[in-house]
Amino acid sequence: MNGNGRNVGPDEDPLWYKDAILYELHVRAFLDSNADGMGDFRGLAQKLDYLQDLGVTALWLLPFSPSPWRDDGYDISDYTDVHPAYGTLRDFERFLNEAHRRGLRVITEIVVNHTSDQHPWFQRARRSPPGSRWRDFYVWSDRPDKYKDARIIFKDFETSNWAWDPVANAYYWHRFYSHQPDLNFDSPYVRQAVKEIADFWLEMGVDGFRLDAIPYLYEREGTNCENLPETHQYLRELRQYIDAKHPGRMLLAEANQWPEDAIAYFGAGDECNMAFHFPLMPRLFMAIRMEDRFPILEIMEQTPAIPPNCQWAIFLRNHDELTLEMVTDDERDYMYRVYAHDRQMRINLGIRRRLAPLLGNDRRKIELMNALLFSMPGTPVIYYGDEIGMGDNIYLGDRNGVRTPMQWSADRNAGFSRANPQKLYLPIIIDPAYHYEAINVEGQQNNPHSLLWWMKHLIEQRKQFKALGRGTLEFLRPSNRKVLAFFRRYEDEILLVVANLSRFPQHVELDLGAVNGMTPVELFGRAEFPPIGDQCWPISIGTYGYFSFAL
Ligand code: NOJ
Numbered sequence: 001m002n003g004n005g006r007n008v009g010p011d012e013d014p015l016w017y018k019d020a021i022l023y024e025l026h027v028r029a030f031l032d033s034n035a036d037g038m039g040d041f042r043g044l045a046q047k048l049d050y051l052q053d054l055g056v057t058a059l060w061l062l063p064f065s066p067s068p069w070r071d072d073g074y075d076i077s078d079y080t081d082v083h084p085a086y087g088t089l090r091d092f093e094r095f096l097n098e099a100h101r102r103g104l105r106v107i108t109e110i111v112v113n114h115t116s117d118q119h120p121w122f123q124r125a126r127r128s129p130p131g132s133r134w135r136d137f138y139v140w141s142d143r144p145d146k147y148k149d150a151r152i153i154f155k156d157f158e159t160s161n162w163a164w165d166p167v168a169n170a171y172y173w174h175r176f177y178s179h180q181p182d183l184n185f186d187s188p189y190v191r192q193a194v195k196e197i198a199d200f201w202l203e204m205g206v207d208g209f210r211l212d213a214i215p216y217l218y219e220r221e222g223t224n225c226e227n228l229p230e231t232h233q234y235l236r237e238l239r240q241y242i243d244a245k246h247p248g249r250m251l252l253a254e255a256n257q258w259p260e261d262a263i264a265y266f267g268a269g270d271e272c273n274m275a276f277h278f279p280l281m282p283r284l285f286m287a288i289r290m291e292d293r294f295p296i297l298e299i300m301e302q303t304p305a306i307p308p309n310c311q312w313a314i315f316l317r318n319h320d321e322l323t324l325e326m327v328t329d330d331e332r333d334y335m336y337r338v339y340a341h342d343r344q345m346r347i348n349l350g351i352r353r354r355l356a357p358l359l360g361n362d363r364r365k366i367e368l369m370n371a372l373l374f375s376m377p378g379t380p381v382i383y384y385g386d387e388i389g390m391g392d393n394i395y396l397g398d399r400n401g402v403r404t405p406m407q408w409s410a411d412r413n414a415g416f417s418r419a420n421p422q423k424l425y426l427p428i429i430i431d432p433a434y435h436y437e438a439i440n441v442e443g444q445q446n447n448p449h450s451l452l453w454w455m456k457h458l459i460e461q462r463k464q465f466k467a468l469g470r471g472t473l474e475f476l477r478p479s480n481r482k483v484l485a486f487f488r489r490y491e492d493e494i495l496l497v498v499a500n501l502s503r504f505p506q507h508v509e510l511d512l513g514a515v516n517g518m519t520p521v522e523l524f525g526r527a528e529f530p531p532i533g534d535q536c537w538p539i540s541i542g543t544y545g546y547f548s549f550a551l
Contacts (some may be wrong), residue, residue, distance in 0.1 A: 012248055014247065014248050014309075015309060015311075016105070016248070016250075017058075017208070017250045017252075017273055017274055017311055017379060018311045018379065018469045018470050019057075019379075019463075019466060019469040019470070020057045020058045020105070020379050020469075021055065021056045021057050021058070021379070021380055021382070021459055021462060021463075022056065022057075022058050022059075022060050022107070022313065022379060022380065022381040022382070023051060023054070023056035023058070023059050023060065023381075023382050023384065024059075024060045024062070024315075024318060024319065024381055024382065024383050024384060025044075025059060025060070025061065025062070025384040025406075026039070026061070026062040026072075026073075026319065026384070026403060027039050027040065027041060027043075027044050027061060027062075027064050027086050028040075028062075028064075028073075028085075028086065028425055029384065029403060029404070029405050029406055029416075029425075029426075030043055030044045030047055030384070030406050030416075031043030031044060031046055031047050031406070031408070031416060031417075032405075032416060032417035032418070032419065033046065035417060035418040035419045036085070036417075036419060036423070037417055037419040037420070037423035037424045037425055038085050038086070038417075038424075038425045039086070039405070039406075039416070039417075039425075040085065040086045040087045040091070041064075041082070041086055041087040041091035041092050041094070041095045042087055042091055042095075044095055045091075045094060045095040045098050048095075048098055048099055048102055048104065049102075050441065051104060052102045052103075052104060053456075054387060054452075054455070054456060054459065055456055055459035055460055055463070056104070056382065056459065057103070057104065057105065058104065058105040058106070058107055058207065059099060059104055059105070059106050059107065060107045060108075060210060060252075060381065061106065061107070061108050061109070062109065062319060063076060063108075063109045063111055063212075064082055064083055064086050064092070064108075065077075065078055065079055065080075065081060065082065065083060066078040066081050066082075066083050066084070067083060067116055068116055068118050068179075070116070070177065070179050071176065071177055071179075071180060072319075072398075072399075072400075072403065074109075074111050074176075074180070074212060075114075075115070075116035075117075075118075075177070075179060075180050076111055076115055076116055076119065077115070077116040077118040077119045077120075078119070078120075079112075079197045079200070080197065080200045080201075092204075093204060093205075096204065096205055096206065097205070100205065105207035105208070106205075106206050106207055107206065107207055107208040107209065107210060107250065107252065108201055108206050108208075108209060108210075109209065109210050109212055110194070110197065110198060110209040110210070110211050110212065111212040111213070112183060112194045112197070112211075112212075112217075113175065113176075113182055113183065113212065113213040113214070113216050113217055114174060114175065114176060114180040114181060114182045114183060114213070115180070115181065115183060116179065116180065117179045117180070117181055121134075121137045121138075121183075121193075122137070122138060122181050124137075125137045125138045125168070126165050126167040126168040126172075127167060127168075130170070133187070133189060135168075136184055136186075136187045136189075137183060137184060137187060137189065137190055138172050138173070138181045138182065138183060138184050139172060139173035139181075139182050139183075139184045139219060140168065140170045140171065140172055140173075141162065141170065141171045141172075141173070142170060142171070143171070144160055144162035144164075144171045146162075146173075146219075146221065147161065147173070147219050147220075147221060147225050149222065149223060149224045149225070150175070150219070150224055150225040150226070151224065153175055153176060153348070154176055154177060154348055155348055155349070156347055156348050157177065157348075158174075158176075158177065158178060161173060161174060161175060162174075163178040163181075173219060175213065175216045175225075176213070182216070182219075183217075185217045185218050185230070185231075185234060186218070186230075191234060191237075194238070195238065195241055198238070198241075198242060199245065199246075202242065202245070202246040202249055203246075206249075207248075207249055207250060208249045208250030208251060208252060208273075209249075209250075209251055209252065210252045210254055211235075211251055211252065211253050211254060211272065212254050213254060214231070214235070214253050214254055214255055214265065214272075215227050215231065215255045215256075215257060215261075216231075217230070217231045217234060218230040218231050218234075226257070226261075227255070227257065227261050227264060232264060232265075232267060232271060235251075235253075235265070235267070235271040235272065236267055236270050236271055238251075239251060239267075239270055239271055239272070240270070250273045250274060251271075251272040251273050251274070252272060252273070252274040252275065252276070252313055253265035253271075253272040253274065253275040253276070254276060255275055255276070255278075256276075256278045256323055256325055256326065257278065257326070258279060258302075258326060259277070259279060259299070259302055259303040259304060260302075260304060262275050262276075262277065262278065262279075263275070263303075263304050263306055266306050266307050266310040267307075268307060269307030269308065269309045269310055272310075273309065273310060273311065274310065274311045274312065274313050274379065275310075275312065275313065276312070276313045276314075276315065277303070277312040277313070277314050277378055278323065278325075278326050279299050279326035279327070280296070280299055280300070280303075280312075280314060280376065281314070281315060281316065281322070281323075282322065282323070282324055282326065282327050282331070282335060283295035283296055283298075283299045283327075284296060284316065284369060284372055284373070285322070285335065285339065285358065285369075286327075286331065286334065286335065287484070287501055288359075288365060288368065288369065288501050288544075289338050289339070290501075291482050291501050291502040291503065292481050292482065292501065293481055293482070293483065293484040293501060294481065295331075296372075296376075296484060297475055297484075300376075300377075300473065300475070301475075311378060311379055311469075312377060312378030312379070313378060313379050313381055314373060314376055314377075314378035314379070314380055314381065315373070315380070315381040315382075315383070316355050316369055316370070316373055316383070316386070317353075317354055317355045317358075317383045317386055317402070318381070318383050319383070319399065319402060319403055320350070320399055321346075321347045321348060321349075321350030321351055321352045321399055322335075322339070322350050322351040322352075322353065322358070323348075323349060323350040324336075324349050324350050324351070325349050325350075332349070335351065336351070339351050339353070339358055340353070342394065344394045344395065345394050347398070347399065352392070352394060352399050352401050352402060353392050353394065353401070353402065354383075354385070354386065354390055354391060354392040354402050355369070355383070355386045355389070356386070356389035356390065356391060356434065357391055357392055357434070361389065361391075361433060361434070362544070363389075363451065364543055364544040364545075365544050366389060366451065367451075367454060367544070367546065368499060368500075368501075368544045368545075368546050370455065370458060371458065371497075371499065371546040371548070372484075372499060372546075374458055374459075374461075374462050374468065375468060375486075375488065375495075375497045375548060376473070377471070377472075377473045377488070379469060380462075382455075383402075384406055385406055385407065387451065387452055387455045388407065388439055388440065388441055388444050388450075388451060388452050389434075389439060389451045390404075390406075390407055390429060390434065390439060391429045391431050391433065391434020391439065392404070392429070392434075393426075393427070393429060393431065396426060396427075400426055403426060404426045404427065404428060404429055405417065405424060405425075405426065405428055406441075407428065407429065407436040407439055407440040407441065408440055408441045408442060409440050409441065409442040409443070410436065410437040410438075410440055410442070410443065413428055414428045414429075414436035414440055415440065415441075415442070416428065457524070461523050461524070461548075465488075465490075465493055465495055465550070466490050466491070466493060467488040467489055467490035467493040467494070467495050468488060468495065470490045471488035471489050471490035471493065471495070472487075472488065472489050472490070473486055473487075473488060474486060474487040474488075474489070476510055476511065476512075478508045478509060478510055478511070479509075480506055480507070480508045482500060482501050482502040482506050483498060483499065483500055483501070483506055483508040483541065484497075484498075484499045484501060485497065485498045485499070485508070485510055493550070494515060494518075494550070494551040495548060495549065495550055495551070496512070496515075496520065496548070496549040496551060497546075497547070497548045497549075498510070498539060498541060498546070498547045498548075498549075499541075499545070499546045499547075500541040500542065500543070500544060500545040500546070501544070502543070502544070503543055503544065504543065505540060505541065505542045505543060505545070506540070506541050506545075507538070507539070507540045507541075508538075508539055508540075508541065509536035509537065509538050509539075510536060510537045510538075510539065511536050511537075512532050512536075512537050515532055515551050516532055516533065516534055517531065517532065517533075518531065518532050518551045519531045519532075519551075520532060520549035520550070520551055521549060521550045521551075522547055522548070522549055523547075523548045523549065523550060524547075524548070526547075527547070529549070532551075
């Protein structure tokens with residue numbers, strides 16, 4: 001351990017992220033220690049015991065730096081500080097050390113595609129003469145018709161990627177909200193400034209970064225301004241820089257792209273260590289609704305192999321909408337029809353709902369989806385609150401409906417805050433089906449049959465098998481398409497996963513040729529199965545049932 005409690009000994013496995021279980025949270029949403037209606041680092045530190053007990057191994061914190069909060073902190077106005085509402089840098093350091101002491105790693109965000117328009121860099125740029133070093137921190141134009149082939153991402157809110165600035169007397173480029181001007185990565189000063197931001201947090205001891213909106217760093221005429229070679233070149237440079245100065249840290253690419261474009265963010269193992277697998281997520285929802293394994297098989301077969309030191313990050317839900325950018329038009333129509341019949345549930349190209357409401361609060365479906373998340377190739381990411389089946393509020397603006405306070409107990413404000421309920425940063429969920437008095441951590445801790453306990457078992461189980469984080473994937477193709485079955489293998493570990501995607505019990509005959517004669521051990525210990533013989537192995541599996549076997 002070094003001074004700040006980070007494990008940096010020579011024994012530390014540099015590939016730790018392959019066996020990790022990530023928990024995504026917003027400090028604002030976790031626990032309010034000073035009754036101002038907003039979570040803070042002192043509150044979060046108090047809840048580290050809970051997170052340790054849950055069994056997750058790394059925390060991913062949403063942006064917490066100073067910001068006018070017009071995009072929930074993704075609009076940063078000072079990269080090297082903590083928003084005063086969340087505490088001080090000292091509070092962050094204390095939290096970080098406490099997390100490390102418990103063996104929990106901490107991943108923060110580098111949001112450098114854009115800044116807030118309140119950032120001093122932008123304020124300086126707009127007042128500096130065209131062509132000057134300061135002006136060139138951002139992307140300017142006299143006309144709003146450059147880079148026409150770039151799509152608009154926040155299409156419910158923006159009509160152009162250019163906005164007029166009357167102070168600069170010019171248009172500036174923005175891929176997201178117009179109050180988030182894009183930094184200009186053609187400027188060597190910007191590229192250097194990003195390295196300095198990385199140094200600041202890595203020196204403090206953070207274990208890695210999620211790289212927000214990373215495909216959009218550069219703009220080039222005649223392209224869609226995504227995934228450009230210049231972006232990959234810069235990522236290689238950044239990785240080299242970080243590896244040399246701070247070995248063992250992890251870079252996670254947020255690249256909402258098709259698999260072949262997403263894998264480019266791994267480079268030859270010399271860009272990002274991890275990248276989200278965006279296209280898999282909606283297909284898990286599609287498969288369970290269609291009661292057909294096809295969407296999962298298809299996307300995994302289209303997913304190229306990745307360098308051995310790299311890893312996918314996989315997830316069911318996060319702080320954004322369930323994005324439908326990586327599906328076909330027909331698939332999107334289907335997803336809207338079955339998961340977002342109410343217009344209020346939709347935003348941009350996606351669905352703003354949490355996991356439990358999406359799955360009709362069906363416990364078996366929730367278990368099955370989590371079990372799939374924990375057995376597909378990659379590192380699973382749990383979104384805070386989903387471990388207890390929290391509900392959402394589709395009547396709040398933007399994506400706030402999935403960002404409400406964590407529900408700790410049936411006390412006032414769900415035990416999240418002692419403030420006047422009207423002062424909370426967002427209201428607690430009081431929907432009758434998901435009311436915080438019924439859905440909260442305390443209640444579920446006291447009930448061994450709760451979803452929370454089930455999730456703890458799942459997490460525990462995952463930790464026992466390296467094959468889940470590191471193994472190969474090999475699908476079986478039984479004639480019954482409602483059953484998804486696959487092997488995960490790593491060294492001498494062989495796991496067999498069998499999932500019934502249907503609401504009716506299913507029977508299936510598995511051709512397990514290669515593992516004949518072995519005796520399968522069902523990991524949840526719910527049932528005993530006969531040894532695998534020469535013939536097809538018959539198995540019956542209940543409604544949305546799921547078995548995983550060690551062979
Ligand atoms: C991706 C983040 O996940 C999202 O919440 C944010 O609005 C955009 N990047 C813009 O920063």
